[in-house]
Amino acid sequence: MNESVFKAMSDSTRRKIIELLKDGPKTAGEIASHFSHAQPTVSRHLSVLKNANLVVDQREGTFIVYRLNTTILQEWLAWLLEHFGGGDLDEKE
Amino acid sequence: MNESVFKAMSDSTRRKIIELLKDGPKTAGEIASHFSHAQPTVSRHLSVLKNANLVVDQREGTFIVYRLNTTILQEWLAWLLEHFGGGDLDEKE
């Protein structure tokens, strides 16, 4: 599993962006409007997510639309479950 | 969900420690021996995990035994699944 996905998901602002995008694609401006950070700050978070391949962007006129790359997100969750989930973790003593 | 858990899990060395502890409790020295880092470096990672409550430690003579706090780990995974997993993520276009 790619380290960049873990780093991307370790920030609370970026996790909120992912949650926003679960509801459907949004422009950079729409996303930024949900936060109290300066707009370039949110743009930077978007580029971290893009770098981790967790989102993809597409220009539409003057707007740039971001959408979730659900594949990567699902693969990450699957990896986590495989490595840390389930198993009989009953070695109490 | 506690931010410290995300930060703790975002480091590859710490994730490997968690995986080691899934196999059962281990002393700090045993854990350190699995890595090429200096012993204090691994000790620091252990304290990050302890701070996130992902592991607990217990002195046994001169040794300090670390064990996984499976509750926190499971809660983290459950949180992730709840927030990012499942759902009909079929908004392709």
Added chain:
DNA sequence: TGATTATATAGCTAAATAGCTAAATAGTAA
């Protein structure tokens, strides 16, 4: 007590990160 072993803490450096403002880029429209 002093010596030994296991581990943590202190103190440092280099690198990464998140925030900001200001400037650049890209598209649209007059």
Added chain:
DNA sequence: TTACTATTTAGCTATTTAGCTATATAATCA
């Protein structure tokens, strides 16, 4: 072209982090 809007990139600062070595702490044993 100029003007306007949406967004990114540049460049900065402050903070955090991961690594190191050296030192401190704690338990055991002679």
